[in-house]
Amino acid sequence: MIIPTYDDVLAAHERIAPHVHRTPVLTSSYLNALTGAELFFKCENFQKAGAFKARGASNAVFGLDDAQAANGVATHSSGNHGLSLAYAAGRRGIPVTVVMPRTAPEPKKDAVRGYGGQVVECEPSTSSREEVFARVVAESGAEFIHPYNDARVIAGQATCSRELLEQAEGLDAVIAPIGGGGMVSGTCLTLSNVAPGVEIYAAEPKNADDACRSFKAGHIIADDAPQTVADGLKVPLKELTWHFVSNHVTDIFTATEQEIIDAMRLIWQRMKIVMEPSSAVPLATILKNKDVFAGKRIGVIITGGNVDLGKLPWL
């Protein structure tokens, strides 16, 4: 297991700078009043390809030597990592194949194809995805870029909280959604090195609370095919993200489907931004755990904005 270092983060930030946005940090006096905290929303919904995943994917793709790159890259992804890998590979001009659940939102599949990527569909379960993916890699010889259990990807995601620390001074804590744990691991990597006093919280759908149960049990627990509106958060922790989560996370909170949908609508209504259900889980948990967050300066990572506008969860 290769554990990325903070030097890898610095190298990643320089490598991906031409390919990703330094996304803005927004605030809302309404949501501050509602929570009693000062919230600083890092808006990765405005990121290239619509999600923070463009950071890790770009770092992985542009870090390949030419010989490796010639065979292309491949991944499995519930959506945003596949889209981001297609974006990054398209910028480098190399082939890319993405294995996606057939149930993933159509706009995400179309967007992968729009960047020139090939989509191969699997059933919506971890086991099916891994089986189909193994076949794809065996046939193409492509370099596997795992959505999160990959040092290059985590180093890329870690650039997000590096920017956040510069954009919002004096943070007491950062909170991010957790699925496979790539963003949370990147946050741990940066904060443990340059801001070790800042607490790190993860937020998870109650319907897919494997990270929370893993955290309490002290070892990885994986569910197959959990169902939640936060479709980016269905995947389990792996050994590399478990390393960061188990060593650096303060706590993991969960929210119900309705709490996630309510928080999502609240952010759309008040902040006038389009973001995914996954990105609403942190606010949903802050609203449920006001005693933990009130009076503090909290960085909140809005992880992505790729939502099917024809199927909004409150309608």
Place this chain on the structure above:
Amino acid sequence: MIIPTYDDVLAAHERIAPHVHRTPVLTSSYLNALTGAELFFKCENFQKAGAFKARGASNAVFGLDDAQAANGVATHSSGNHGLSLAYAAGRRGIPVTVVMPRTAPEPKKDAVRGYGGQVVECEPSTSSREEVFARVVAESGAEFIHPYNDARVIAGQATCSRELLEQAEGLDAVIAPIGGGGMVSGTCLTLSNVAPGVEIYAAEPKNADDACRSFKAGHIIADDAPQTVADGLKVPLKELTWHFVSNHVTDIFTATEQEIIDAMRLIWQRMKIVMEPSSAVPLATILKNKDVFAGKRIGVIITGGNVDLGKLPWL
């Protein structure tokens, strides 16, 4: 008729600075490629009270002397001006009454009440609105702050394009939606004084194209109760906004309901921002008139973000 000067704009900008946001300017490489132009979106959907109207309302409210202010303020508005006046009056701590069509979106009415304003409903026609409003003012003695036919309001709206000129250098043109003409008049006021070479376009729903017909006819034509999804743009020009429009606007373009809805959805999908149908009319007209805009640097004013998330026009 009092015509505001650029000195009034400078005074307004200083007066309202503590009460409004300097909103960001966003760009989209996708929309640039689609239109062939370089578009700079001035995001007043992120403005206080959710629309540029907070500028004019704040200038009017904070410009009142204490004796005038004591009786409060009142207006009629299809939505955002009323909300913004309630916001500004709430910040100053004075009474405010807003006459609104009973058909206006419920969230807009609730938001006026949320700022402490009183809502009085009228029928959805210009004639009914003016009749009900006259009664309200006679009874309360409140200072009438017209939504757009008011020098104080236009000077406030003019601060928006003053910021835009600083945020996006070398603009060839600015385009804004036109209803009563307050934003367009403010744009004319600023640009004609400090950037007279920058062209000014207005964009209007075909279903409420009274400004376009007025512009061609050379005098004000007013429709009673036009129907359009762009509910902020139903009101007619008045003498003060006609002064600016007739003297400084290069052209007025129109878009159909479907073109407006398509442009709105495109902006939500690609820019990840929540904005109103009215704010989509400029992009809709740019897409129809590519020959006019291609190859140019265009400021596009996103006027507001107050939309009923339970009733999106493409669903």
